[in-house]
Amino acid sequence: MDRLPLVISTLCFLLGFAANLAALKSGRYRSRRFNMGMIALGFLLQTVFLFQRGRAIAHCPLTNLFEVLVFLSWSIALFYFLIGPAYRLSLLGMFTEPLVFLIQAVALLAPIDTPHRPFPPHSPWVEFHAALSVMAYGAFAMAGVAGVMYLAQERQLKTHRFGTIFFQMPPITDLATANLRLLWTGWVFLTAGLASAAAIREPVGPRVLIWGGAMWVSYLLILLARRLGPRRIAVLSVAAFVAAVVALCALNHFSKGGM
Amino acid sequence: MSGTPHILCLGLSHRTAPVDVREQFAIPEAEWSRALATLTSLPGIDEAVIVSTCNRVEFYAAATDAATAMCSLQRFVADRSGAVPSVPQPFYAHDGTASIAHLFRVVSGLESMVIGETEILGQVKKAYAAAAAAGSTSRNLNKFFQRAFNVAKEVRTQTNITRGPVSVGSVTVDLAEKIFGRLSSCHVMILGAGETSELTARALLSRGVKTIFVANRTYDRAAALAAEMGGEAIRFEECDQRYHEIDILISSTAAPHYVVTHAKIAPVMNRRPDRPLFVIDLAVPRDVEPSVNAIEGAYLYDIDSLQAIARQGMEVRRQEITHCEQLIARHVGEFHEWLGAARPEPPACPIPVSEP
Numbered sequence: 001m002d003r004l005p006l007v008i009s010t011l012c013f014l015l016g017f018a019a020n021l022a023a024l025k026s027g028r029y030r031s032r033r034f035n036m037g038m039i040a041l042g043f044l045l046q047t048v049f050l051f052q053r054g055r056a057i058a059h060c061p062l063t064n065l066f067e068v069l070v071f072l073s074w075s076i077a078l079f080y081f082l083i084g085p086a087y088r089l090s091l092l093g094m095f096t097e098p099l100v101f102l103i104q105a106v107a108l109l110a111p112i113d114t115p116h117r118p119f120p121p122h123s124p125w126v127e128f129h130a131a132l133s134v135m136a137y138g139a140f141a142m143a144g145v146a147g148v149m150y151l152a153q154e155r156q157l158k159t160h161r162f163g164t165i166f167f168q169m170p171p172i173t174d175l176a177t178a179n180l181r182l183l184w185t186g187w188v189f190l191t192a193g194l195a196s197a198a199a200i201r202e203p204v205g206p207r208v209l210i211w212g213g214a215m216w217v218s219y220l221l222i223l224l225a226r227r228l229g230p231r232r233i234a235v236l237s238v239a240a241f242v243a244a245v246v247a248l249c250a251l252n253h254f255s256k257g258g259m
Numbered sequence: 260m261s262g263t264p265h266i267l268c269l270g271l272s273h274r275t276a277p278v279d280v281r282e283q284f285a286i287p288e289a290e291w292s293r294a295l296a297t298l299t300s301l302p303g304i305d306e307a308v309i310v311s312t313c314n315r316v317e318f319y320a321a322a323t324d325a326a327t328a329m330c331s332l333q334r335f336v337a338d339r340s341g342a343v344p345s346v347p348q349p350f351y352a353h354d355g356t357a358s359i360a361h362l363f364r365v366v367s368g369l370e371s372m373v374i375g376e377t378e379i380l381g382q383v384k385k386a387y388a389a390a391a392a393a394g395s396t397s398r399n400l401n402k403f404f405q406r407a408f409n410v411a412k413e414v415r416t417q418t419n420i421t422r423g424p425v426s427v428g429s430v431t432v433d434l435a436e437k438i439f440g441r442l443s444s445c446h447v448m449i450l451g452a453g454e455t456s457e458l459t460a461r462a463l464l465s466r467g468v469k470t471i472f473v474a475n476r477t478y479d480r481a482a483a484l485a486a487e488m489g490g491e492a493i494r495f496e497e498c499d500q501r502y503h504e505i506d507i508l509i510s511s512t513a514a515p516h517y518v519v520t521h522a523k524i525a526p527v528m529n530r531r532p533d534r535p536l537f538v539i540d541l542a543v544p545r546d547v548e549p550s551v552n553a554i555e556g557a558y559l560y561d562i563d564s565l566q567a568i569a570r571q572g573m574e575v576r577r578q579e580i581t582h583c584e585q586l587i588a589r590h591v592g593e594f595h596e597w598l599g600a601a602r603p604e605p606p607a608c609p610i611p612v613s614e615p
Contacts, residue, residue, distance in 0.1 A: 157438065158552065160564045162571070167422065167433075171440035176533065229532035229555050 002052055003108065006070060009045035010104040012038045017097035024094075024164045035093045042100065043077040050074060057115075060127035065252040066113035068134060073100045073107070075138025079185075083142060083178060091168050095145045112252075125199040132193030133212075137244065139186030140219070144241035146179040147234035154231060176230035179237055180223075187219045207254065211247055218243075263599050264399045265325040268358035269332040269350060270310070270317030273372050276349035278313075283340050286311040288389070295395040298335055303327030306400040308390040310365075312382045314372055319362065321399035325354055356595050362403070363587045366411040368420060375420040375576045380411050403594065410590045417586065420579045423572030427455070428462035430568045431539055431560075435463060435507060438535050438558060448472040448505045450498060450519070451512030452484045455541045459509050464488060472505065474498045476512070502527045507537045510546040519547040521554065528556050539565070 016038030050070060053061040061067040077100060084092045107113075153169045156162050169175075194212055222236045271284060286294050291309055298307040298318065305328075306321040318336070322328030329352060336350070353361050361370075366383050368375040387404040390396045396404070415421050424430040432442075439445055445468045449456050452475040460471055471490030475481035478494055485492035493501060502508070502524065512518055519538065528536060532555070540547040540561040552559035 153437070157434070157558050160560065160568070162568070166437070169437070171437055173438065173535065174440050227532055231555055 002056065003049070005045040005049040005052070006104065006108065009042040009049065010101060010108060012042035012045065013097045013101040013104065016042070017094065017101060020091075020094040020097070024168070035097075039077060039080060039093055039097065043074070043081070046070065046074040046077060060131060062127065062130040062134065064112065064114055065249065066107050066110075068130075068248070068252070069103050069107035069112075071131075071134045072137050072141070073103045075135045076100050076103075076141045078135075079138050079142040079182070083182065091149065091165065091170070092145065095149055096142070099141060099145060123200065123202070125196055126202070129193050129196040129200060132189050132196060136186045136189035136193055137248070139182050139189055140237070140241045140244060143179050143182035143186060143237045146175050146182060147237040150175040150179060150230060150234040151238075154234075172230070176234070179230070179234055180226075183219060183223055183233075183237055187216070187223060190216055190219065207251060211251055215244055215247075263323070264305075265322050265328070265354055266358045266399065266403055266598065267320045267322060267325060267329055267332065268317060268353040268361050269320075269329065269336065270315060271349045271351065272315035272317070272370060274370070275351060280349055281314070281316060284316045284336065285313075286316065286339075291386070291389045292393045294339075295390055295393045298332070299395045301328075301331035301335060303329075303331050306397050307395045308387055308400055308404065310383055310386040312379065314379075315365070315370075317365070319358070319400065319403070321397070321403070329354065356591050359403070359594050359598075360587060360591045362407045363410045363590060366407045367414040367583055367587065368411075369580060369583055369587075373425055374573070374580070375422075375425075377415065377421055380408070384408065399598065402597070406590065406594050410587060413590075414583050414586055418579045418582045420576055420583050422579075423568075423575050425569050425572045425576065427541075427562070427565045427569060428459055430565045430572070431459050431509075432462050432466055434558070434560065434568075435537055436466070438537050439506060442466045442468045444469055445506040446470045446472070446504055447507040447509065448474065448493075448498070448501065449484070449490075450474050450495075450508065450510040450546065451476075451514075451542065452480045453511040453513075453541070456509045456511035457484060457488075459539060459541065460488065463507065468507070472501060499523055502536075503530060505536070506534070507539070509539045509541065511541040512546050513542070514546060515544060517546060517548040519551065521548050521550040524551050524557055525554050528554050532556060541565075 016035050019034055019038070050061050050067075053067065053070075057063060062071055076096060080093060080096045084096075149169065150172055152165070153172045153175060156166050156169075157172065190212075194216055197212070218240055222233060222240060225236075226233070228236075271281060273281070286309055288311075291311070294309055295307055298304055298309070298320070303322050303324045303326075304320045305323065308319045310317040310319070318332050320328050320332055333350075333352075362383075364370050366380050368377060368379055371379050383404070387396070387400075391401070424433045435442055435445070442463060445463075447460060447463055447468050447470065449460050449471065452473055464471065471485070471488050472493050473481045473485040473488070473490050474493045474495050474497070475484070476495050478492065481495075482492040484490075508519065510519055519540075524536070524538075534556070536557045538547055538551060538557060538559045540559065543562060545561055547559055547561070549559065549561075551557050
């Protein structure tokens with residue numbers, strides 16, 4: 001029953017995406033109002049769910065992979081609201097919705113909502129670190145979305161084959177800029193998250209340390225490799241996010257103490 | 260005769276008359292007020308609006324006596340142009356639902372030379388505003404034109420009739436905007452000062468590109484065109500050294516070989532990996548080596564590609580006509596009902612009219 005807001009939220013993202021697809025297929029893609037409405041409702045319900053879960057466990061809801069994935073979806077939706085309107089990136093919502101739907105569907109369907117008892121001692125630094133790190137994931141996810149959009153638009157411009165989607169997509173230079181800024185935003189969050197980890201008294205496992213460091217270095221290298229050009233940066237931002245999510249799940253799987 | 264108001268339309272357009280005939284009947288904007296006063300003083304005409312553009316001259320009237328009003332409209336036209344009634348006329352006359360449908364089609368761009376163009380809506384709005392200011396419209400035409408503007412808006416938003424570029428110039432501008440976003444910081448180079456490249460550059464200029472460099476084998480021609488466009492003329496031999504400065508290259512020389520090669524563009528793009536280059540090759544034989552398109556960040560379009568996109572855009576618009584007609588038909592029915600119009604009696608015409 002406590003999952004109901006999350007289930008409805010997941011359906012909102014699915015509905016928004018389906019409506020967008022249908023509109024594009026019919027060649028009559030117009031208003032973003034419905035799309036925005038679905039994402040806003042989905043985001044609101046995510047917030048309700050996380051708030052209720054946080055109250056129920058008396059912790060920041062980041063105690064197992066299920067909660068991490070929901071928190072990640074929430075931060076993706078949050079970054080969509082922060083970035084989408086600022087850059088006037090039309091169709092960003094359409095690309096964001098399936099990603100959020102997929103993450104939430106996995107969270108809901110996979111048997112990963114296992115409570116880790118006893119909870120670790122209440123430490124604000126642990127929660128601060130975890131929240132910043134998942135926010136970084138949210139920014140990296142949106143960078144990946146901008147990267148996919150860049151690659152789709154670039155391909156159409158190179159091949160001269162334009163689908164219905166072409167005229168609704170933002171200019172590739174805007175997408176490249178958004179991609180880079182999101183990568184920087186994620187990296188700043190990640191840096192802050194890792195820095196805050198230094199204040200945690202509990203011992204941190206070597207896997208977590210290696211993974212955190214590797215991710216920090218990888219994204220820094222991507223950011224410093226601007227000479228590769230926006231296309232390769234877009235490819236790398238997609239690949240890096242996929243790798244980050246896979247590693248996150250693997251880390252959870254192999255960590256006996258959970259997240 | 261009936262007491263029910265009728266909407267009448269008498270006019271000619273690019274579909275029924277060549278430009279030399281249309282210009283005979285065109286009414287300059289400065290004369291609209293006087294012409295409207297004359298029209299509304301004629302027997303049978305209660306309200307009037309004149310739409311006079313380069314592609315059409317149309318007179319709309321609201322009247323309770325349709326036959327008398329139509330005759331008055333025709334006499335007015337004949338008096339202004341000195342047309343002889345026996346000469347075959349390019350005019351069309353509409354009454355009842357036909358006149359309502361006609362205006363709705365006109366403002367929706369379905370009667371335009373380029374289907375779906377939106378300039379006509381602005382022109383009709385201007386004509387209506389002038390008529391309203393001159394006091395030649397009242398309840399019926401006010402309602403009629405306002406409904407027409409609503410129909411145009413609905414057609415534009417609910418169909419794809421305005422979607423996609425339909426000319427080489429508009430394709431170029433659309434593509435440039437899909438690459439660079441705003442063009443206000445873009446630098447353009449024209450290679451070969453031909454008519455097509457000039458037209459394309461002007462289309463880009465209208466969107467506010469920052470600078471235009473013009474290069475031509477004959478420097479004087481380049482200088483003349485640059486002066487005309489507010490750009491900078493450069494010597495043809497200097498072009499290769501200036502590619503790094505530009506964002507858009509329009510090439511249209513008469514050279515029998517490639518002027519812009521992969522070897523020339525690749526180093527330029529290597530030095531600016533995050534700044535795209537849009538290359539438009541309008542020349543036949545082509546000026547730009549096709550492999551330039553393979554360079555990362557360079558987007559090459561030749562004349563065939565541009566024309567294919569324009570044709571695709573036009574085809575999309577054509578496919579939308581049926582959908583537009585359905586929307587319009589619904590509004591025509593509603594407006595006709597509002598007007599409470601009865602089927603009019605055919606007017607006795609002093610000028611023979613043809614169906615469009």
